[in-house]
Amino acid sequence: MTSPESKCIMMTKIGILGLAIAAYFFFPGIREFAAEGISYLRCRNFEGLRQFILSYGIWAPATSIMLMTLQSMVPLVPGIIITITNAWIFGWQYGALYSWTGALFGAVLDFGIARWYGRPVIERFVSHKYINFTDTFFKRHGIIAVFITRLVPIVPFKVISYGSGLSRLTLGEFATATAIGQTPAIVLYSILGQNLSHNIKAVAAITSFLIVAGLLVYYYRSTIERYFTFPKNR
Numbered sequence: 001m002t003s004p005e006s007k008c009i010m011m012t013k014i015g016i017l018g019l020a021i022a023a024y025f026f027f028p029g030i031r032e033f034a035a036e037g038i039s040y041l042r043c044r045n046f047e048g049l050r051q052f053i054l055s056y057g058i059w060a061p062a063t064s065i066m067l068m069t070l071q072s073m074v075p076l077v078p079g080i081i082i083t084i085t086n087a088w089i090f091g092w093q094y095g096a097l098y099s100w101t102g103a104l105f106g107a108v109l110d111f112g113i114a115r116w117y118g119r120p121v122i123e124r125f126v127s128h129k130y131i132n133f134t135d136t137f138f139k140r141h142g143i144i145a146v147f148i149t150r151l152v153p154i155v156p157f158k159v160i161s162y163g164s165g166l167s168r169l170t171l172g173e174f175a176t177a178t179a180i181g182q183t184p185a186i187v188l189y190s191i192l193g194q195n196l197s198h199n200i201k202a203v204a205a206i207t208s209f210l211i212v213a214g215l216l217v218y219y220y221r222s223t224i225e226r227y228f229t230f231p232k233n234r
Contacts, residue, residue, distance in 0.1 A: 033066075034070060036052060037049070037052060037067045037070065037071075038070070038071065038074055038077055040052055040081075041067075041071055041077045041078065041081050041082065042077060044078075044081055046081070046084065046085055046088070049081065049082070049085045050085055050088060050089055053067070053085065053086075053089060054089065060089070060090075061090070061094070061098050064082065064085075064086050064089075064090075064098045064099075064102065065098050065101050065102040065105065066102070067082055067102065068082045068083075068098070068099055068101075068102025068103055068105075068106060069102045069105040069106040069109060070106070071106065072103070072105075072106025072107060072109065072110055072157065072158050072161065073106070073109065073110060073113075073158065075158070079099075079103060079106075079157060080189060082099060082102070083095070083096075083099040083186055083189050083190055083193060084189060084190075084192070084193030085193070086098050086099045086190065086193075087099075087189075087190040087191070087192075087193035087194045088193055088194065091194060092187075092190040092191045092193070092194040093190075095190045095193070095194070096186050096187050096190035099186050099190065100179075100182065100183065100186050103157070103178075103182055103186065104175070104178060104179055104182070106157075106158075106161070107157065107161045107174075107175075107178045107182075108161075108171070108174075108175055108178075110158055110161035110162050110165065111161050111162075111164050111165040111171065111174050111175075112165065112171075113162070113165065114161070114162045114163070114164070114165025114166050115165040115166075115171075116165075118166070119131070119166060122162045122165070122166065131162075131163065131166070133159075133163075134159060134160065134162075134163025134164075134166070134167075135163070135166070135167075137163070138163060138164065138167040138168075138169070143169055143173050143174075143177050144177075145160070146160060146164055146169070146173075146174055146177040146178060146181065147177040147180065147181040148181070149181070150177065150178050150180075150181025150182040150185075151181045151182075151184060151185065152185075161174075161178075
């Protein structure tokens with residue numbers, strides 16, 4: 001039989017999910033914000049996204065962070081578009097900071113959803129083949145898998161976040177690996193995006209550099225993993 005504590009936890013989960021759904025459908029401002037922001041990202045509309053963020057005035061930085069957090073939950077929406085646009089609006093230093101903050105918030109949110117609601121809910125966001133891939137990847141490489149996939153901008157960010165939530169990684173280990181691993185890519189793409197450069201050679205050079213860095217991390221994974229793994233209470 002289900003214990004009272006388990007019933008309480010289940011009701012809490014259902015309640016939070018219900019509140020989130022109600023907020024989306026009953027508060028038009030939230031729905032419009034999400035729909036308009038995501039549409040610019042899907043269309044790779046840099047100018048439209050720039051005007052959308054700036055339309056919030058002094059709240060533009062918070063808007064940028066919220067949008068980066070939101071996109072982490074939506075399939076097939078590239079976060080790099082926000083990274084480049086943030087650098088164009090705020091300069092690469094502040095743009096990188098806002099992108100980094102939003103990406104970390106989004107990753108932790110995805111991790112929390114996966115950890116709390118489990119595989120049945122996550123499979124509504126991510127296909128079975130990706131979930132199976134992350135299962136195998138995490139069993140084989142553990143926390144270093146998070147660090148490498150954050151460093152190399154090829155594996156979808158949100159897939160790793162959801163997959164991590166289904167693994168045995170702690171939130172602290174996941175957040176640390178994400179915070180450090182995502183920094184080089186965000187900084188480099190922000191520097192590139194400050195002038196909204198679409199130079200394919202520059203993008204290819206940065207991506208190639210990050211791939212090489214990822215391979216080096218993989219080669220020295222045993223040493224690096226010791227610094228990421230937090231001591232467990234015995």
